[in-house]
Amino acid sequence: xxxxxxxxxxxxxxxxxxxxxxxxxxxxxxxxxxxxxxxxxxxxxxxxxxxxxxxxxxxxxxxxxxxxxxxxxxxxxxxxxxxxxxxxxxxxxxxxxxxxxxxxxxxxxxxxxxxxxxxxxxxxxxxxxxxxxxxxxxxxxxxxxxxxxxxxxxxxxxxxxxxxxxxxxxxxxxxxxxxxxxxxxxxxxxxxxxxxxxxxxxxxxxxxxxxxxxxxxxxxxxxxxxxxxxxxxxxxxxxxxxxxxxxxxxxxxxxxxxxxxxxxxxxxxxxxxxxxxxxxxxxxxxxxxxxxxxxxxxxxxxxxxxxxxxxxxxxxxxxxxxxxxxxxxxxxxxxxxxx
Numbered sequence: 462x463x464x465x466x467x468x469x470x471x472x473x474x475x476x477x478x479x480x481x482x483x484x485x486x487x488x489x490x491x492x493x494x495x496x497x498x499x500x501x502x503x504x505x506x507x508x509x510x511x512x513x514x515x516x517x518x519x520x521x522x523x524x525x526x527x528x529x530x531x532x533x534x535x536x537x538x539x540x541x542x543x544x545x546x547x548x549x550x551x552x553x554x555x556x557x558x559x560x561x562x563x564x565x566x567x568x569x570x571x572x573x574x575x576x577x578x579x580x581x582x583x584x585x586x587x588x589x590x591x592x593x594x595x596x597x598x599x600x601x602x603x604x605x606x607x608x609x610x611x612x613x614x615x616x617x618x619x620x621x622x623x624x625x626x627x628x629x630x631x632x633x634x635x636x637x638x639x640x641x642x643x644x645x646x647x648x649x650x651x652x653x654x655x656x657x658x659x660x661x662x663x664x665x666x667x668x669x670x671x672x673x674x675x676x677x678x679x680x681x682x683x684x685x686x687x688x689x690x691x692x693x694x695x696x697x698x699x700x701x702x703x704x705x706x707x708x709x710x711x712x713x714x715x716x717x718x719x720x721x722x723x724x725x726x727x728x729x730x731x732x733x734x735x736x737x738x739x740x741x742x743x744x745x746x747x748x749x750x751x752x753x754x755x756x757x758x759x760x761x762x763x764x765x766x767x768x769x770x771x772x773x774x775x776x777x778x779x780x781x782x783x784x785x786x787x788x789x790x791x792x793x794x795x796x797x798x799x800x
Contacts, residue, residue: 491750502709502767518711520551525667538583570611577612639742641783659732664724670711671725674704700777709767725771742779
């Protein structure tokens, strides 16, 4: 009887959108958690704007928008009128210490792009006012000593890595999900190198709305490794676990809620490939949206309501006698379609 009623309910839900919405908001806890997390992030973003705090994500986004305007061919005589004042407001908040501190290179990037923008854009009262504000702020910062610039450059000026496709393809085949590791600590310096490579991955408007939480204290590794599903039987011997956490406070609109998953996943793949070049192996661990597990992970990592685990990655030196599934991959014809 229950099965019949359930079947009728889903039959009706498939035909009426209002039932889908009702189910998603009031019955399916996973959707409810996502809604609450998304709006907690929007709240954090909005409060940060009002209190001159939390501007780092906004200034990163706007600086990247300026970069895109600077590389247009042909470049518009006047552009960014709709957000240049907001950019300078955010830049001032960064310089005055009203938000999370930025490092030297990041601040240099802000300054170089803004300097380039004001040097090439046309005349406009709004731009002229913002340029005066920027000049005063830049004077207070001082210029860096190194000659390199962080403003846009031609592709021809980038150094091309001497890596051919054959070698890269071998690396992708070398990377396999390793679940058995040597009882050897993982040097943090190597993990930092891999994360530095992961930071080069693309992200929407260069916001990079994620954080690598690296855990190598044995007791904490064991606790965190036991939380997700799919690790039973081998989690006890992980030397290190990395939790990739998405930050929804980077966005002002619900439409952008998927970007933490897209951007973090791009970074995760680069991270795992980089580990292989350093002699380390890894295994991405699925993270389904289950309320009890989300709560436990938030407790262990001290996460805010707008911070969500995207995935876990075990890291270590592969045990050479450890077995690895063949995991046959789909053929090119199965995953590619030309239109």
